[in-house]
Amino acid sequence: MTQAASAPLEAQREVDAPPRVESATPVEGEVMRARAVPGAPTVGVAAFLDGVQRSQVRAYLNGVPAVHGAVAAAVRIRSGRRLSAWTAPIRSHALYLPKPVVDAAVFAALVERCAVVDTLADVDPAQPLPRHPGDLTARALTAVQRERERAEQALAITWAREQREPLLIDGGIAGTEEVARSPFVVGVVKSHRTLYVAGDAMDAVLGLREGERSTAVALASPRRTPVATWYLRLRDAGARGPFFGLVRVEVALETGDTITARADLVSRWLLAERAPVALPDARWDVMVYGIRECEQYLTSILQ
Amino acid sequence: MTDTPILGRVVATERKPNTPHEFHFWTALDAPVGIGTIVRVETERPIAGVLPTVYGVVTEGFGYTDLQTPLHDVLGADGVPGASAIAPTERTEIRLYTAAVLRHVPEEPLQPVPMGTVHLATEQDVQLALRMDSYLQPGSERGIPVGMYRAGGTQAAVHLDADFLLGPEAAHLSISGVSGLATKTSAVEWLLGSIFAHFPQDKGGVAAVCFNVKGPDLCFLDQPASSLSDDERAMYEALQVPAEPFKDVQYFAPWTAKGFQLATLRSHEALQENVQPLTWGLRETLQYAEVLLNKDDVDAKADALIDFIKERVLDQAFSDALFDAPVEVRSFADLEKWFSTLLRAMESRNADVWRTHHVATIRKVRNRLTNISTRCRGLVTDDGSVSDLPFGQFRDRAVYVVDVANLEEDAQDLVFARVVSQLREHLEKRQLGVSQVVVFVDELNKYAPADGPDTYVRKMLLDIAERGRYLGLVLFGAQQFRSQVHRRVVGNSGTALFGRMDPDELATPGYQTLAPATKARLATLEKGQLMVRHPHFGQPIFVRFPRPAVLTGREGVERFPQAEELSLDAAITKALRRLDPSITLSWVQDSIALAGDSEDDILRARNRTIQTKPDDVKAFFRAQLKKRVATEPTRRGPAPLRAGPPLDDPYGG
Incomplete structure (x- = not known):
């Protein structure tokens, strides 16, 4: 066994997918266009959900990376302008190992001592097993990420079942049907590797001005529950690039006037969350402060 | 351990580690x-089988948010200060405090303060934290209340250890403030x-000698305060000190330069019962000639002649x-006559030297010594009459106030x-009458x-x-600037007490050990608040004390206005009437x-009469007038019947 002391894998992660564009069908009107969000920003979000993960190669077992992964997720509920924990946060620690390529006795001994996740559990045993340490590390990282998503989804489902106030989730909501259909959940996506616009509609989205949103579209894929989504410019981009201050919002799918009213209302909620600024986070232009606070909370409890 | 909420x-x-003498904690x-x-810090990890408890006093506080720079807040508010107020979420904010350790229980092993929960100290905790438990135990009580500690709803009496305030372990008190x-x-x-009220009876008697160096500050210690608030009375009760003026106070003041009245602001007729003159003659003064004669005045030759006079003349x-x-x-007067006779005789014999003393030295010493009675007029008498503090007959729990406010600096x-x-x-x-005496000196600088x-x-x-602590001679010194x-x-x-301090004074090296926040608090202390340093306390402690239950100087001079300046015969009448009320102005x-x-x-004649306190005042006084009036015997005997004051007497009734 070789001891390893590496930086968090999340910091070393390479871009996982190339940028792409997908077309989507508008659910309010027929044309994708910029729409000024009517009315003043309104405080509507009651709570914020986020998750964090930290992975690190702790040792190499005959060249196989043993990755320690820690994940946590929490909902921070707002009361009197202050945020506090809603229920206990979810936390887990585990060793992420490819069981088929690790000595069985070693694997069994590790299972006795701590939680162990097999990172090759979904690989067809009939196929050649991956052995490249980089490949194995990437699989471990993916497994940790899934664990974090599971934790986030678990909290989101509980919220959707028990609460009747809006929860803002950092990321999309389409991964879980119960959450995706809940009227009390809003997802905010900050990155735009995939743009759900095509053709002339691209100009409308990238040209959004502060306080404007795009037409809502339906987002559907075989493995995800359909949701309604739209782009919203939180801050004036100026010369700082087309994605500055641009978020994509996901809510339960509705159509017609209903989705218009819903998109306007949720947009007003998000515009209200521009203050306080989430600085010093590098993503401050698209991150609401509640999510940053939640992330800091989780980071501190993972220490 | 008491069950108090976690604070x-x-x-x-790593950047802000805890040490055995300092720790940090955060609160809501x-x-x-x-x-x-x-x-109080409690931890769940035992050391050598014992759960340690640490007591500390907050010396510094910090508050900050997750902002990296103030500029971020400006950006977030678009440069409009009011905009921040409408943000739906308040930034995460921290209250971080630094505390100085007062005590570890157990004391050994002395380790850095462990992680644990922090609680407000209870009354019992304050006793333990300040190590007062050692001198407040039944049977060995020697606590002297200095004030009330008040914080977060906790009230606790803070006591000083008599052995460390009045000796013999340590002694003396210094009080500073603007x-x-x-x-x-x-x-x-x-x-x-x-x-x-609290000095243990078994340690002997205790008295105080206070020098009133300015104004009427100490002139009304035997008069009750005009009013005390309910809070102050409650403090007196909690600290078990009677809210009443001093019962036994004696005032001493020299005469004014004219010699008609005593030079004190306590000259109101109603308060003369316990006011006495302070006068010294040649013998008392010459013993301390060094105080009045500086080195330029007295060289070795002059010093030798003064010693000769003291020992042989x-x-x-x-x-x-x-x-x-x-x-x-x-x-x-005798001394002046002695010098005159000596110099005249030397002159007639044309002698330059007498008993190894040169005539110039003799003239110089004559000049300096006889000048003392002029420089200290009112205090030093030509005729040698003495009225002094009752050395040897000091009374337990008595205050002797020596009013020197109107004297020249030399005389003071x-x-x-x-x-x-x-x-x-x-x-x-061991002949003072008490075993301990506190000497209070203002303007010690x-x-x-x-x-x-x-x-x-x-x-x-x-x-x-x-060395005073071994004798029971304890100095209470007050000054504006301790550094001076x-x-x-x-x-x-x-023991050191600090009232509100001047910021410039706090910048001097003597205060370097205090945290900036402690200094800031010292610079803004209210009336009735003190910071206390005492050998048992690991760190300075802030306390409140009630207003003294005595009349303040300012109120005193309003209620008891100063007597008007009197003519000679009126002054004599006033002085003698204290001895014999039948004496009239006529x-x-x-x-x-x-x-x-x-x-x-x-x-x-008046001074000798006051000093002697004869039974027959009239006869004695007249006898002192150099036999210009018919004298009467001055021996003490059965006191004659004294008539009441005549109705037309301006000093009567």
């Missing part, structure tokens, strides 16, 4: 914690009352070939030097300055500071008319 949690980082934003709050808030005088008055029949007959020198020094020296001598022989000439008074104060008092005096003060006028124009003779 905060101890935190330590609304936690009732401030600079000076005493806290002028004008009356904190220093009030604190000393309060503490004296507390000492008198004073108070004895002096014979010499130059003198026709034996001479007795008992007063400044003389009073100070002689009184303190007498106290010391009597305490050394004047008497024991950090720099300046090494005067007799300063040397004496240094001696008291360093000799460091051996303040260094030897076991009787005095008749009596002194026979004495001719000599005011000095009349005043001398």
Whole structure:
């Protein structure tokens, strides 16, 4: 066994997918266009959900990376302008190992001592097993990420079942049907590797001005529950690039006037969350402060 | 361990680690914690089988948010300050405190403060934290209440250890603070009352000698305060000190330069019962000639002649070939006569030297010594009459106030030097009447300055500071600037009190050990608040004390206005009527008319009468008027019947 002391894998992660564009069908009107969000920003979000993960190669077992992964997720509920924990946060620690390529006795001994996740559990045993340490590390990282998503989804489902106030989730909501259909959940996506616009509609989205949103579209894929989504410019981009201050919002799918009213209302909620600024986070232009606070909370409890 | 709510949690980082003497903790934003709050740290990890408890006092506080730079807040509010107020979420904010360790329980092993929960100290915790448990135990109680500790709903009496305040373990008290808030005088008055109420009876008697160096500050210690608030009365009750003025106070003041009245602001007729003159003659003064004669005045030759006079001339029949007959020198007047006779005789014999003393030295010493009675007029008498503090008959729990506010600086020094020296001598022989005496000196920076000439008074104060505790001679010194008092005096003060301090003073090296927040609090302390340093307390503690239950100087002079300046015969009448109420102005006028124009003779007769306190005052007084009036026997005997004051007497009734 070789001891390893590496930086968090999340910091070393390479871009996982190339940028792409997908077309989507508008659910309010027929044309994708910029729409000024009517009315003043309104405080509507009651709570914020986020998750964090930290992975690190702790040792190499005959060249196989043993990755320690820690994940946590929490909902921070707002009361009197202050945020506090809603229920206990979810936390887990585990060793992420490819069981088929690790000595069985070693694997069994590790299972006795701590939680162990097999990172090759979904690989067809009939196929050649991956052995490249980089490949194995990437699989471990993916497994940790899934664990974090599971934790986030678990909290989101509980919220959707028990609460009747809006929860803002950092990321999309389409991964879980119960959450995706809940009227009390809003997802905010900050990155735009995939743009759900095509053709002339691209100009409308990238040209959004502060306080404007795009037409809502339906987002559907075989493995995800359909949701309604739209782009919203939180801050004036100026010369700082087309994605500055641009978020994509996901809510339960509705159509017609209903989705218009819903998109306007949720947009007003998000515009209200521009203050306080989430600085010093590098993503401050698209991150609401509640999510940053939640992330800091989780980071501190993972220490 | 008491079950009190958790107030905060101890935190330590590599950049801000905890040590055995300091730790950090955070609290909720609304936690009732401030600079000076005493806290208790509890941990769940036993050391050698014992769960340690740590007590600390908050010395510094920090508050910050997750902002990296203020600019981020400006950006977030678009440069509009009001915009931040409408943000739906408040930024995460922290209250982080630094506390100085007061005590570890158990004391060993002494380790860095562990992680644990932080609780507000209870009354019992305050006792333990300040190690007061050792001297408040039943059977060995020697606590002197100095004030109330108040924080976060906790109230606890804070006691000083009598053995460390009045000796013999440590002694002396230094109190510093800006002028004008009356904190220093009030604190000393309060503490004296507390000492008198709590000093253990089995340790002997205790008295106080207070020098009133300015205004009417200490002139009404036997008069009740005009009003005390309910809070102050509750404090008196909690600290078990009677809210009443001093019961036994004696005032001493020299005469004014004219000699008609005593030079004190306590001159109101209604308050004369316990006011006495303070006058000294040649013998008392010459013992401390060094105080009045500086090195330029007295060289070795002059010093030798002064010693000769003290040893061979004073108070004895002096014979010499130059003198026709034996001479007795008992007063400044006698001394002047002695010098005149000597110099005249030397001149007639054309002699330059007498008993190794050159005529120039003799003239110089004559000039300097006989000048003393002029410089200290009112205090030093030509005729040698003495009215002094009752050395040897000091009473337990009595206050002796020596009012020197109206004396010249030289004379103040003389009073100070002689009184303190007498106290010391009597305490050394165990003949003062009490075993401990507190000497309160205001403006200590004047008497024991950090720099300046090494005067007799300063040397004496240094001696008291360093050795007084073994004798029971305890110095309570007050000053505006502690840094301007000799460091051996303040260094030897076991206990130090601080009222509101001047920021410039707080910038001096003596305060470097205090955290900036503690200094800031010191610079803004309210009346009635003190910071206390005491040998048992690991760190300075803030306390509140009630206003003294005595009339303040300012109120005193309003309620008891100063007596008007009197004519000679009225002044004599007033003084003698205290001894014999039947004496009238007309009787005095008749009596002194026979004495001719000599005011000095009349005043001398009054002084001797006051000093002697004869049974037959009239006869004695007239006898003193140099037999210009018919004398009557002055022996003590059955007191004659004294008639009441005549109805037409302006000083009657």
